[in-house]
Amino acid sequence: MKSSLKAEVWGGAGEHGRSCYYVEHQDMAVLLDCGGKKEAAGVYPLLDKTKVNKITAVFLSHAHEDHGVALPLLYELGYAGDVWTTKATYEQLPYYFKAWKSFVEQRGGTVPYAEETTKEITFRFLEDEAPMGEAISITKDIQVTWGASGHMLGSIWLQLHIAGKNVFYSGDYSPESTLLTVDPPSFPTTPDLAIIDAAYGIDTTSQQDLLNVLQDKVAEVLARKGHVLMPVPVFGRSQELWMMFVKRFPQANIAVEKEIAEGLLYWKRWGNWVREDVLMDNRLMKERMTIVSKDEERRELLMKTPHIIFVPGGMMESKISQWYDKQLRNDERNAVLLTGHAAADTYAATLLKHHHGCEVASFRYKIHQGYFDVRHMLNHLQPHITILAHANKAKTDHLADLLHENGYNGLLSLQPGDCINVS
Ligand SMILES: [Zn+2]
Numbered sequence: 001m002k003s004s005l006k007a008e009v010w011g012g013a014g015e016h017g018r019s020c021y022y023v024e025h026q027d028m029a030v031l032l033d034c035g036g037k038k039e040a041a042g043v044y045p046l047l048d049k050t051k052v053n054k055i056t057a058v059f060l061s062h063a064h065e066d067h068g069v070a071l072p073l074l075y076e077l078g079y080a081g082d083v084w085t086t087k088a089t090y091e092q093l094p095y096y097f098k099a100w101k102s103f104v105e106q107r108g109g110t111v112p113y114a115e116e117t118t119k120e121i122t123f124r125f126l127e128d129e130a131p132m133g134e135a136i137s138i139t140k141d142i143q144v145t146w147g148a149s150g151h152m153l154g155s156i157w158l159q160l161h162i163a164g165k166n167v168f169y170s171g172d173y174s175p176e177s178t179l180l181t182v183d184p185p186s187f188p189t190t191p192d193l194a195i196i197d198a199a200y201g202i203d204t205t206s207q208q209d210l211l212n213v214l215q216d217k218v219a220e221v222l223a224r225k226g227h228v229l230m231p232v233p234v235f236g237r238s239q240e241l242w243m244m245f246v247k248r249f250p251q252a253n254i255a256v257e258k259e260i261a262e263g264l265l266y267w268k269r270w271g272n273w274v275r276e277d278v279l280m281d282n283r284l285m286k287e288r289m290t291i292v293s294k295d296e297e298r299r300e301l302l303m304k305t306p307h308i309i310f311v312p313g314g315m316m317e318s319k320i321s322q323w324y325d326k327q328l329r330n331d332e333r334n335a336v337l338l339t340g341h342a343a344a345d346t347y348a349a350t351l352l353k354h355h356h357g358c359e360v361a362s363f364r365y366k367i368h369q370g371y372f373d374v375r376h377m378l379n380h381l382q383p384h385i386t387i388l389a390h391a392n393k394a395k396t397d398h399l400a401d402l403l404h405e406n407g408y409n410g411l412l413s414l415q416p417g418d419c420i421n422v423s
């Protein structure tokens, strides 16, 4: 008898990090993402060697470490097929592999695969085959449709059709980006299984509310003549906040580390991922920035009038952001404003706990789905079974309970190692 639709969580549900879902139907299997988790010296998905040879195709939703950096492990376990993704994701991947390696090595670990293996991954580009919303045949029995998920440059959701079964994977999804295009998923068929980004659990705050709080803080720091340090990822949030501050603080000085300024080149290159109104504002951003890349330029900058300074590394794992922190920490007027997830034991997390001197504050910034976003997606797709993903178990349980009380069914709060039979 042929087997039915099955899904296994190899990572990413009931936790934040190492997203990796194995989906099997009949004699076919696909893998959705293969990332690492920023804990200890790096935690990897529960890759099952006996199943790796069954995998027909791997799909990569976006370039973040928690979705892609364990792909070489899969190849070392014997996977020899393609990884389907977008060109924008592919272009950003080397940066995230490098960031992962430095994360691991700073904690005394070593990356568990050979560096050459990262170059052996064979990528295929979805947009070369068909535009957003059109089905692509991966094999005779596997079709995929993709769309922009609004989470980062090149990030996508996927809808798979595997021999008569429909599986939806949201990847990391953000419907409220002021920077990126989002294609709301819509399909003629109801998914048998959906794996949905529910990273913010029952939180109902909107992105605009969160951004207002952040902008008020920046205004406060500038008013007291302090520098504002913004440690941010090189792509995405950095340019989005930069653009926002240019508009909100027309008189303020804005300095941008070279890597982040270079991120603008990607916008031009991958303009179809960026909202049209934003591309129009690009010129404004260039006119207002000071680009820095050397210590003497940085020192000179800090001697001057207060600046908003964008530095690479949202968790402050980069040497540059740590250098700035050391320069700024002794003046109470300055502030380090964190806007992303600070994983345990990262420089940012430590700084939040034991800061001395200048203000260190953490702000939320939505790049995932909260309660209303998940509801909206469920209403829209009406999946039979849904795995709520990307948050710890307690948070996910809480969300599943609340959705259940509101009439939603088929919701699962799972953990790595869990295996479900869908039908
Ligand atoms: Zn992500």
Ligand SMILES: [Zn+2]
Pocket: 019, 064, 066, 067, 172, 390
């Ligand atoms: Zn993620």
